[in-house]
Amino acid sequence: MTDTHTIPLFLLRTVLFPKALIGLRVFEPRYLDMISxxxxxxxxxxxxxxxxxxxGHAEPERVGTLARIVDWGGEPGVLEIQVEGQQRFSIQNWxxxxxxxxxxxxxxxxxxxxxxRREDDxxxxxxxxxxxxxxxxxxxxxxxxxxxxxxxxxxPEEKQDLLLLQDPLERLQRIHHLLQRRSGA
Numbered sequence: 551m552t553d554t555h556t557i558p559l560f561l562l563r564t565v566l567f568p569k570a571l572i573g574l575r576v577f578e579p580r581y582l583d584m585i586s587x588x589x590x591x592x593x594x595x596x597x598x599x600x601x602x603x604x605x606g607h608a609e610p611e612r613v614g615t616l617a618r619i620v621d622w623g624g625e626p627g628v629l630e631i632q633v634e635g636q637q638r639f640s641i642q643n644w645x646x647x648x649x650x651x652x653x654x655x656x657x658x659x660x661x662x663x664x665x666x667r668r669e670d671d672x673x674x675x676x677x678x679x680x681x682x683x684x685x686x687x688x689x690x691x692x693x694x695x696x697x698x699x700x701x702x703x704x705x706p707e708e709k710q711d712l713l714l715l716q717d718p719l720e721r722l723q724r725i726h727h728l729l730q731r732r733s734g735a
Contacts, residue, residue, distance in 0.1 A: 559651040565709040566597040570700035580649040661692040695721035
C-alpha cells in the first residue's frame with residue numbers, strides 16, 4: 551500500500567506503533583461515530599500524536615499509524631477498544647469535517663526484516679517479560695523495536711521520534727539508550 555487514502559484521525563497525546571497493541575476508552579461522540587463506522591465498514595483509522603493549535607483544536611503530527619480494531623466492548627456511552635498498529639503514514643493534508651479530523655495520507659513501505667543483534671540481549675529479556683518466552687523468541691528487529699517502543703516509559707515526544715525512525719536497528723539502539731538514561735546507568 552503506497553498510494554494515498556483519506557482516513558479519519560483519532561487525535562491523542564499518545565503514539566501507536568505498527569505491530570503493537572494499545573487499549574483506548576472512547577466516549578466523545580465524534581470518536582464513537584468514527585469507531586462505529588470503522589467496525590461496520592471494516593476499515594482502519596489513523597492515530598496521531600497531537601499538539602494544541604491554540605484555538606481549542608488539536609493539530610496532528612505529520613506522521614501517524616493506521617489502527618485496526620482487534621477487540622471491543624464497554625458500557626453505554628463508553629466504548630473500550632483494543633487496536634493494533636498497522637502501517638505508518640505521512641499526512642499530505644488534513645482538515646476538520648465537523649468535529650472529526652480527516653487526512654489524506656501516504657502509507658510508508660514496510661521496514662526491512664533484519665534479525666536482532668547480540669548486543670540487544672537486554673532488550674530481548676524485556677520482550678520475554680512483555681510477551682512470554684515463545685512469542686519473543688524469533689522477533690525481528692523491527693517488530694521488537696515497535697513492541698518495546700509502545701511499552702517504553704517515555705514521553706509522547708520521545709515515542710514520536712522513535713516512530714519516525716526507518717532503521718529498526720537504530721530504533722533498538724535508541725530504546726536501549728533511553729532505558730539506560732531512565733535507570734541512571
